[in-house]
Structure formats: C-alpha cells, structure tokens
Amino acid sequence: MRVLDNTIDSLILKLSGLAPWGLRLGLGIAFLIHGSSKLPLPPQRLIDNFDFSPLLASAVAVTEILAGAAIILGGFSRGHGGNLMTRLGALLVVIIMLNAFNIAHRDWFISTQLFTSEQLFLLLVGLYFLIRGNR
Numbered sequence: 001m002r003v004l005d006n007t008i009d010s011l012i013l014k015l016s017g018l019a020p021w022g023l024r025l026g027l028g029i030a031f032l033i034h035g036s037s038k039l040p041l042p043p044q045r046l047i048d049n050f051d052f053s054p055l056l057a058s059a060v061a062v063t064e065i066l067a068g069a070a071i072i073l074g075g076f077s078r079g080h081g082g083n084l085m086t087r088l089g090a091l092l093v094v095i096i097m098l099n100a101f102n103i104a105h106r107d108w109f110i111s112t113q114l115f116t117s118e119q120l121f122l123l124l125v126g127l128y129f130l131i132r133g134n135r
Contacts, residue, residue, distance in 0.1 A: 020132075021075065024086075027125045028072035030118075031093060035064030050103060060096070067092035071129060083133040090133075093126030 038046065038061035042054035052060070070089025074082045100119060101108065108114040 023125050023128065024071055024075050027093065027122065027129070028068040028089070030122060031064045031068030031071065031096075033068075035061050035066075035068060038064070063092055064096060067096065075134060078134075083135070086129055087133045090126045090129035094123065094130055097123035097126060 038057070041058040041061060043057045043061050046052045046057035046060060047054060050057075067089045070085050071093070074084075074086030074089055076082065077085055097119060101123075105113075105117075105119065108117065114120055
C-alpha cells in the first residue's frame, strides 16, 4: 500500500498547485454567469420575484460579476494586491450567498435540499478563498 501511495503522490503532487485553480475558475465563472444572466439592468426577474428595487436588483447583478472577476483575476496577481483582490471577491461571494439563502432559500436550512444544492458549494468555496486568499 505504501509503495502505491508513494507512487501516486510522486505523480499527482506535481499537479497540486493546479487544485486551487479548479476551485477558483469554477467559482469565478459561476458568478460571472449568474451575474451576466441578470443583464440588461435592472434585472426584472429579481424585481418581480423578490420585490427588489431596480437599484438593489442592479447592484446584485453587478456585484456577482465583480465577485467572479475578482476571484479569477486575483489569482493572476502576485503579492498583496492579488491576495486582497481574491479575498474581496470571496467576501462578496459569501455576502451574496448568505443573502440568497436568507431571502430565496430560507426553507432549505439543514435539509437535503441544502446539501444537494449548488448554492452551498458556492458559499463553501467562497469561504475557502476568504480564509485562504492566494496562499
């Protein structure tokens, strides 16, 4: 078992630097898609379904796009600037997702719907980048 484990480690650990990029790109692209699907502004669907004002509905869409872009672009920027950009994008993701749960999915808390939804994983990956940044 140890030989097999060491062999796999010697092959796969060389790729370990790519693992955060899978999470980063998945989260960033998901938020870019979610935000851009609400264009043109103001997103009428948010106004109709949640009684948002046009300003709030537009802010949600723009914030989702900014969050996705910051998560992705922050990974390309070295040093403190990239780290802060990643964390800012992640903070936006966490705020958006907590509000989404509170407003649209309040009935999901501690249910199978919560643990089988995309939304939980978006929140968790957002928390990962908020805590970890680019490190």
